[in-house]
Amino acid sequence: MTRSEKVEIIAKLEENFKMSEAIVVCDYRGLKTKKLEELRNNARENNVKVQIIKNTLANIALSNSGKKGLELKDTNIYLWGEDQLSVSKVAAKFEENNECFKIKSAFVDGEVVEVSKVKALAKMPSRNELLAMLLQVWNAPITNFTIGLNALKNKKESE
Template sequence: MSLNITKKKMIIAKISKINKHALSAVIADFCGVNSNNLNELRKKSRKNDIIISIVRNKLLKLIIKNSNFKCLEPFIKGPILIAYSLKHPGAAARLFNNFSKLNENFKIKVAAFDNKIINSENINLLADLPTYKEAITRFIVIIKDISIGKFLRILLAIKNIK
């Protein structure tokens, strides 16, 4: 399907807006993955506030030209799928990491976070960042353990006094 200049401008405007608000971006090679699996990936991405799109490489280079993701430009070759994380920087990396375990044809190329490149070997560093909810849950568990531990020590001290 050929795109005329107005459609290209619309695509650039739409994805540039997403690009400005995104915390991180991950690009992957999706050759050999069937469309049903890609549709499942898109469903999961919508639940996790991740925007996934397939954009022509030339248009994507124009989109990331003056943004935090300019470092991705050398890796934009061949058919790629780009995912932008909007709420948590590791969300797209985590989603792509889980998807690549189920589909051997899906290969993560690189990720960009804080204007730095993260290679596919180190993508787990970005994927393992705890979300806000997970961090709060861990904090509550630690506080609970500390308070129960202190209470038990007080009870033992009372028992030893008697």
């Protein structure tokens, strides 16, 4: 790889990392190609980017984008995106189903976080799920009121 190619890759990564809300670094050693394709397809569906990057290039891009503190050793695959929850869900779900895939570290909300926080974020409901819950809460009193009125009507008719 030539120096100009490296500079181009770093610039592209830096731009992507600046826009991302979460970056998750995972170990993928021993993972088969089919499983990597599964991860990429699942990530694509959730607007998450996945890429295997040399640690030196990733470290430069992360530093230039203001996201410092991630410890990068051994073989790494990087997952990032604009939505913290989707990145966390993709990484945690894939880790559950594959023993060769391990979350090593993450950068969320402007700070380096532990793996436990990534897994906790993965368990949180998404925006659409939260909106559905809110609508259920708002509809519950109206539903209960109409059920009560219907029961009262049936009682009056039976008398």
